[in-house]
Amino acid sequence: MEYNMKLKIIIIIIFIILFLNIDIISAEENEYGIVKAWFNEQNATVETVEGIKLRVGEPVEVKVEVILKIDGDVSFKLYEPGVTRAYKIINGPSDIENWIDNLNMESGWSKTYTWTVxxxxxxxxxxxxxxxxxxxxxxxxxKKIQFTIANPYILDEQYTGAAATTPAPEITGTGAQAKETPFPPVIFVFMALLVAWRLRTRA
Known part of the structure; x- marks a missing residue:
């Protein structure tokens, strides 16, 4: 009886961790393609990055990965929904509101773009x-995908740190989607399964 209770608890924990892990690595997706985004290395795909305060002139990194699931074209842009333009691009493949076009691409094509904003x-x-x-x-x-990457609060202060001057590298995909780095929860799931197996062998 005690063994069955322990096993049920372990199984519940495993399902919770797997659910959280799937949420971490998920992306905006439709039948034509996949889009992932990061704001200063924070995953901005699943949920808008909030709680960020930026000073005027403070550089941040915006990264977007686009993956094509069809033979066709893909075009995209960074944009601001507000009337007043609040950002400028220091380095990157395009300016804000300027389109990047990739025409006549094959299914499986992917590319990651990086801006310093x-x-x-x-x-x-x-x-x-x-x-x-x-x-x-x-x-x-x-088919369209759009979402807010980040929603920073702009302070009325001047940034006094070192400005970013080195162009951010643009990573070109080879047509295959990069593998996700294993997350710590996955390792924990493996350990939990091992514990459950050992408990069962002792019962």
Whole structure:
């Protein structure tokens, strides 16, 4: 009886961890493609990065990975939903609101783009969302993905740290999706299964 109770508890813990782990690595996706995003290395795909305070001129890194699931085209851009332009690009493959087009790509194509972005001082003492808009095209049909990467609060203060001057590297995909790095919860799940097996052999 005691063994069965312990086993049930372990199984419940395993399911909770697996659910959390799936949530961590999930991406915005439709039948045409996949989009992942990071803001200063924080996963911005599953949930908008909140609680960030930036000073004017403070550089941050925005990274977006696009994966194509069809033979077709994909176009995307960073954009600001607000009327006042709050950011400027220090380094990166495009300016804000400028499209990046990849035409006649094969299914499995992928590429990661990196920008260094900084508040320009035009908007202060308020939040300034930064969004991504992606459109996948297959012939006359298209599918769209868009979401807010981050929603920083812009302070009325000047950043006094070192400015980013080295261009951020652009990582070119080879057509195959990169493998996810195993998360610590996965290791914990393995250990929990091992404990459950040992308890069963002792029963």
């Amino acid at each position: 900084t508040p320009n001082g035009a908007w202060k003492n308020g939040n300034a969302p930064l969004n991504i808009f992606v459109q996948f095209n297959k012939g006359m049909n298209n």
